[in-house]
Amino acid sequence: MHDRAAGQHGGPLKGREPTAGIARRRGRPAGRFAPPVPAPLAHAAHAAHAAHAARVAVAGLGFVTPLGRTLGPFDDALFAGRSAVVERTLAIGRLDAMRMAVAPCAFDSHDARGCQNLPLDRGTAMAVAAAQDAWAGSGLDAGTIDAERLGIYWGSGMAGAATLDATLQGLYGEDRRMRPTTVLTTMPNAAVAELALRFGARGAALGFACACASSAVAIGEAMRAIRGGWIDVAIVGGHDAMLVPGMLAGWHSMRVTAPPPPDAPGTACRPFSADRAGFALGEGAVALVIESEAHARARGAACAAMLSGYATNCDSVHMTHPDAGGQARAMRAALKDAGLGAADIGYVNAHGTATVAGDAAEVASIHEVFGSVVPVSSTKAVHGHVLGGGGALELVVALRALARGLLPPTAHLRTPDPAFDARPVDFVRGEARPAPALRHVLSSSFAFGGTNAVLIASRAD
Amino acid sequence: MNTPTFNTIAQILEQDFRLARGHIAPERTLVELGLDSLSLMEFVFAVEDAFRLRIPEDRLDPRAAGLTLAHLCDVIDGMTGTVLPATGAIARAAHA
Secondary structure (H helix, E strand, O other): OHHHHHHHHOOOOOHHHHHHHHHHHHOOOOEEEEOOOHHHHHEEEEEEEEOOOEEEEEEEEEEEEOOOOOHHHHHHHHOOOOOOOEEEEEOOOOOOOEEEEOOOOOOOOOEEEEEOOOOOOOOHHHHHHHHHHHHHHHHHOOOOOOOHEEEEEEEEOOHHHHHHHHHHHHHHOOOOOOOOOOOHEEEEEEEEHHHHHOOOOOOOEEEOOOOOHHHHHHHHHHHHHHOOOOOOEEEEEEEOOOHHHHHHHHHHOOOOEEOOOOOOOOHHOOOEEEOOOOEEEOOOOEEEEEOOOOOHHHHHOOOOOEEEEEEEEEEOOOOOOHHHHHHHHHHHHHHHOOOOHHHOOEEEEEOOOOOOOHHHHHHHHHHHOOOOOEEEEEEHHHHHHHHHHHHHHHHHHHHHHHHHHHOOOOOOOOOEEEHOOOOOOOOOOOOOEHHHHHHEEEEEEEEEOOOEEEEEEOOOO | OHHHHHHHHHHHHHHOOOOHHHHHOOOOOOOOOOOHHHHHHHHHHHHHHOOOOOOOOOOOOOOOOOOEEHHHHHHHHHHHOOOOOOOHHHHHHHHO
16 A cells, blocks of 8 residues: 555655745745755755645535534624624532633534444534535545545644543542543544544544644644645644533633623623623634645645645743744744745734733734734634634634635724734724735634644635 | 343443344344444443442453353343333433
């Protein structure tokens, strides 16, 4: 199998030639890495440069989100700024009741089972549903593609949270035994393994856990694997489903989640607003099927969007406090990776968690990279913060903007924080804004732990 | 076999393990039913919870090949005197 694959594809760097062609067409400076570097290194650098220029086709989307599972309802809510956030009161024993704003999914995960009949965590069940939809949309046939060149790259901040919460509650509260499957259901790569089994993927099957950047990093690392020629196709994305008592209480105690206004709980999350008060915890799973441009062309697939740039780095400053410098470096690196300038980007889907510190740092970093001209919105106001799945969800938001030529607003943003006036950015608020000339979009994910991940998508034509 | 014990076990196999009722027969071994080692453990846990008992490993090693449903019923009946599980026991087992 391995020999056959190598013979067909010409080895692991098979993507080099079409990649180089794309780089030339897009006018990237030749020999950028050349002069002071010794010849062998120059060759390696040139190969890396060529690989970096490659675009990766988006072949399919699938999602389980608070805004729905299909494009129609998803777009309707997204572009109308219609919030899926609701109030939930958490009562645990004799503790004070906790009022929280959450964005749940209408998704039945009761007694969900995997393809080998193992019980599935709610998040894994969502991941499977999302991936199945993405796969169906891609038009790929698991029976005909090279399984050894199909990868799974999946992110989750706290995979298995719902199962762990329920089983620990049973163990400590009711003296009930743990199930023999508990470890397998809650391990961080549970969804990765389930997806690999279900789709017969025999390439790399990797889980990424970097908090709120998890799925963005998963997608970006799969891009790199495809560009490098190690795989042709990947099922990518991420999930989190932790709207369960233990996890909710943990988030509540951090004071980063927004209290739901009694008269309008749906407006709890107000990114960039003067009166912002944090985010609403969401849940969901978002999957994309991505493939090398050459693979897509060879099978005659019509892919409207391409992933064109990715970068990740770490602030290395503080566990939770964001660093505008680190964010700016990540955005610039993603632009460089895509071979684009700041002026090429027509929309930024911000991380925009609506925390005081988070939004301030992000506005500063966006202004540093883009000045005041790029339209920016945070759609967490309507779909909540899906944590490990958030990067994938917000990439899909950016892709929908690209597909529709329409920028979704930051809902509930009436008065931007005056503190931003010194370094203003162009917030999309109120109604969705038409952007028929939109060609390149950028989505940022900035995580606890300091990980920043930035993805850039572009129209294919 | 149409005893309450067998019917309860069959119900667990149907509900939790998605087996077709027609495939569930007393002479079938657990391996023949398609339960792998992990599923066997989960199945025994579910049975124990449903009947509110703990089967010592020296009486029943779920990993042993060739264990039939009839033998499992005998072990359970020997420990319980053919006591029907309490109402809701199966549902609880399914979510344990």
